[in-house]
Amino acid sequence: MPEKLRICFLINPKSGTNRRQDVPALLTRYLAAEPAVDYEVRLTQYAGHAVELARQAAAEGFRIVVAVGGDGTVNEVGRGLLGTRAALGILPRGSGNGLARHLRVPLALPAAIRQLARPDFQRIDVGHINEHPFFCTAGLGFDAHVSKCFAQAGTRGLGTYVQVALREYRRFRPTPITMTMQGKTLETNCYVLAFANAAQYGNNAYIAPLADISDGLLDLCLIDALPLLRAVRVSLGLALGNLPASGAAVYHTCSQVQVRTAQPLGFHVDGDYVGDAQQFDVRLEPLALEVAVPKVKL
């Protein structure tokens, strides 16, 4: 008899804006008819817990460990799985779901659950910023500052995010930075510097629409200043997926970059604010994580 596919679901009960969805009930309903799947459900109890739970599930021999949550939960589970033989799965339940959208994981939970029962597997690159792994995007400047304020806002969702971003836009000022990559040094200002492994921040906001998650390269997006007219062009470029062509941002690709900043600057990984620093070492580790993705329909 063929071996069963062992899947461990790690649910972040605090993620997303729709917490009333009963994920264990959905799993029972949609996996009951999948005799080839053996699964368990575990809940996270605190921030950071999913890293430990993922590592433990991989050590127990689960083939897929699923992050049930947003990009913060995906980041924790992915971190826990680095260097193990288990693949990351995603049941998207965040407000942005950047990595799930990039990998074309269905946003509707029944469809996402069904595809996990018959997955394809793919390896993806993993970024590191000051040794914090990221899978989707990391960044310095305004986007990190907004992540910090968003975390303090008390409510979640796109509406709160936009409100916070508009409020902070009036206050935030660019910082002088020095970037070193491929032996070249560039002195510039930084309003936003994004390191994109995947194409989008989440919510189909395409910061680097040409980013390929398995090409061994990071797409760097630099916005040196953001006066009002350019802010409108950047917003449209993010929504329409044509920011590179708009000329409102400058792009580079590289596998490694060092950034020094004139003043401490906030940084985020996968949308979660980490802290402030003046020195950033950013690098890409090629194909370091296996992910379970939907089968491509031919």
Ligand SMILES: Nc1ncnc2c1ncn2[C@@H]1O[C@H](COP(=O)(O)OP(=O)(O)OP(=O)(O)O)[C@@H](O)[C@H]1O
């Ligand atoms: N049981 C828990 N209690 C409190 N916080 C938790 C718990 N489990 C996980 N967390 C934290 O919740 C944070 C937010 O989770 P996540 O990003 O998945 O959801 P979200 O913020 O609603 O989604 P999105 O990032 O798409 O907006 C994670 O960074 C994680 O550290």
